[in-house]
Amino acid sequence: MIGGAPEYEKHHPGINIQWDRRSLREFGEAPIEQYVDRYDLLIVDHPFVGFAAAHGVLLDLAACLSEEEKEGLARDSVGPSWQSYWFGGGLWALPIDAATQVASYRSDLSLKFFAVVPHTFEEVLELGRRVRAAGKFIIVPACPTDAISLFLTLTANLGYPIAEDSEEFVSDVVAYEVLNCLHALVSLAHFKSVDWNPIQVYDFMVSSSDAVYCPYGFGYSNYSRIGNSPRLKFTNAPAAGQRGCTGTMLGGTGVAVSRHSTHQPEATAYAKWLVSAEHQRGTYFRKGGQPASLAAWNDQSVDTAADGFFSGTLQTLQTAYVRPRFDGFVRFFEAAGAEINRCLRGNLPDAELVQWLNERYAAQRISARQIA
Numbered sequence: 133m134i135g136g137a138p139e140y141e142k143h144h145p146g147i148n149i150q151w152d153r154r155s156l157r158e159f160g161e162a163p164i165e166q167y168v169d170r171y172d173l174l175i176v177d178h179p180f181v182g183f184a185a186a187h188g189v190l191l192d193l194a195a196c197l198s199e200e201e202k203e204g205l206a207r208d209s210v211g212p213s214w215q216s217y218w219f220g221g222g223l224w225a226l227p228i229d230a231a232t233q234v235a236s237y238r239s240d241l242s243l244k245f246f247a248v249v250p251h252t253f254e255e256v257l258e259l260g261r262r263v264r265a266a267g268k269f270i271i272v273p274a275c276p277t278d279a280i281s282l283f284l285t286l287t288a289n290l291g292y293p294i295a296e297d298s299e300e301f302v303s304d305v306v307a308y309e310v311l312n313c314l315h316a317l318v319s320l321a322h323f324k325s326v327d328w329n330p331i332q333v334y335d336f337m338v339s340s341s342d343a344v345y346c347p348y349g350f351g352y353s354n355y356s357r358i359g360n361s362p363r364l365k366f367t368n369a370p371a372a373g374q375r376g377c378t379g380t381m382l383g384g385t386g387v388a389v390s391r392h393s394t395h396q397p398e399a400t401a402y403a404k405w406l407v408s409a410e411h412q413r414g415t416y417f418r419k420g421g422q423p424a425s426l427a428a429w430n431d432q433s434v435d436t437a438a439d440g441f442f443s444g445t446l447q448t449l450q451t452a453y454v455r456p457r458f459d460g461f462v463r464f465f466e467a468a469g470a471e472i473n474r475c476l477r478g479n480l481p482d483a484e485l486v487q488w489l490n491e492r493y494a495a496q497r498i499s500a501r502q503i504a
Contacts, residue, residue, distance in 0.1 A: 133175075133406075135419030140405060147398060156329060157277065159385075161466045165189050172393040173403060175385045176225050178216035179457045179465065182500070184388070185220035186459040191389040192222040196400045208409050211449045213424045217386045219457055225386025226407045227424035228416075232452040233285050233380040234445040236355070236364045237345040238337060241268070245344055253313060253372040256347045260320030263344050269322035271343040273330045273350075274314075274476055276469035281381050282348055283472055286310045288379030288453035289372045296456050301493035307486040311475065313372055317347070318476050326476055338362050350383045351449075353422045353441040366441045368448045382452040384424060464496045 137149040152171075154162065164180050168189045176190075184190040197205070205226065206214050213227035235249060242249075245263055250256045260270040274282060287294055292306045302310075318325060322343055328336070330349040337343045338355060347370050355364040368377040387406055389399045405411055412425035417434050428434050428442075429449075435442040455461070471488055474480040 133419075133421070136406075136411065136415045136421075139415055140402060144401075147402070149402070156331065161277070161462060168390040168392050172390055172395050172399040174388045174390065175228070176388045178225070178382070178384070178386060179455060179462050181217055181219040181222075181224040182457040182459040182461060184224040185222055186500075189391055190224045191391050191393070191396055191400070192224065193226060193389065193400065193403070194218075194221075194223040197223070197404075201404070205407065208426050210424055210426050210429050210446070211452045212382055212454050213384055216382060216384075216454050216457075225388035226403050227384060228387045228407050228412075229385040229422050230424040230429075230449060231350045231352075231383040231422060232369075232445075232449045233281065233348040233383075234351040234366050234369050234448050235345070235347050236334070236337070236349060236351070236366045238341070238343075238362060239365045240362055241341060241344045242365075249367050250345070250347065250370050253317075253347075253370055256345075256370050257316055257320060259345060260317070264320060268341075269343050270317075270320060270345045270347065271322040271333055271337065272317060272325050272346055272348055273328050273333045274318060274321070274325045274473065275327055275329050275332075276466070276473040278329055278349070278469075279314075279326075279472040279476060280465055280469035281350075281383075282314060283310055283468075284453065284455050285348060285369075285379065285381045286313055286372050288381070289369075289375060289377075290379075291373050291375060293379060293453050294456060296454075296458065298456070299494070299497060301490050302486070304486055307489070308482060311482050311485070314472075314476060326473060334364060337364060348380070351422075351441065351445050353438045354420055356439045356441040358437055358439055363439060365439065365444070367444045376451075377448040378451040379453045380448055380451075382449075382454050458497070458500045460496045460500045464493055467492060 133151045141147055167174055210230040213230045217223055217225040250259055287310055333349055334355045351366050356366055369380045387403045393399050409425045409427040412423040413428035413431045413434055417423055429446055471485055475485045
């Protein structure tokens with residue numbers, strides 16, 4: 133974003149762009165209302181669209197796009213990225229970055245343990261046992277945010293996705309099946325898995341030879357780019373059920389315009405430029421961005437520069453799962469992540485967790501209806 137700003141300023145005299153950073157956790161969970169009075173544009177996660185629709189903090193971009201522009205962006209969307217920012221009849225951001233949970237490994241270390249990457253969850257566990265016997269580990273990001281993400285991914289991959297209009301978070305039968313999978317995975321994974329997010333996991337994988345394979349983590353093409361040594365190889369997620377890689381939880385980012393901005397036309401024009409296929413496959417990618425444009429994902433030069441990251445994970449992203457986005461879901465997501473992480477550490481019994489999840493989810497749904 134910062135690297136591409138001078139290009140836009142060059143062709144738009146009088147426009148000055150300054151981006152400020154926030155942490156990964158703040159991006160995923162901090163209330164967006166604390167930013168809308170200070171910034172013209174924000175990079176947001178799609179679960180915030182329910183709050184945006186209910187509270188009017190972001191500009192509805194649907195009215196700022198022609199039908200031709202909408203159709204073009206829909207066609208150029210990777211997986212459900214474009215649709216994920218529509219809620220309550222409004223479009224609250226434009227997809228600028230696309231990601232989902234995919235698998236990764238060190239190709240220079242993997243040769244000793246597998247010739248073909250694991251395609252099923254059972255194959256992942258078998259690999260975990262083999263590498264553990266050799267003094268190595270599989271690894272998976274399972275800090276609170278990623279713990280709830282793993283839970284949602286496995287429910288959807290097993291064929292029980294939690295729908296936007298669902299009144300129950302998860303049935304007991306499905307919950308215990310998912311938790312059995314997570315307990316088995318964490319028991320074989322590196323002990324720091326329950327502490328780390330994807331960036332920490334990938335940093336460890338490229339700086340140490342202890343971790344061979346990660347089955348689920350939000351993909352970051354930066355770790356696979358040519359020139360990095362060592363670098364990670366990314367591939368489609370393994371199947372826990374009978375649906376292949378379908379159902380991993382959609383991540384990514386969107387660029388939104390503050391409802392309080394005094395420069396809405398200029399901010400909207402810049403946002404459109406940021407998500408254009410030309411910029412996404414060009415400067416945006418070269419400066420380290422991960423596109424949301426399908427044209428960029430299908431661009432051979434882009435894929436080659438990222439050592440096959442895009443072609444290797446496209447199937448997973450095209451079939452990704454969109455979590456609920458109603459007003460209040462982000463608060464549930466944050467709290468649920470902490471409880472699931474406690475459970476994976478052995479500090480909360482499965483039965484108590486399942487009861488808490490359903491009771492808290494039901495309360496959040498009731499609260500959302502009362503606000504509406």
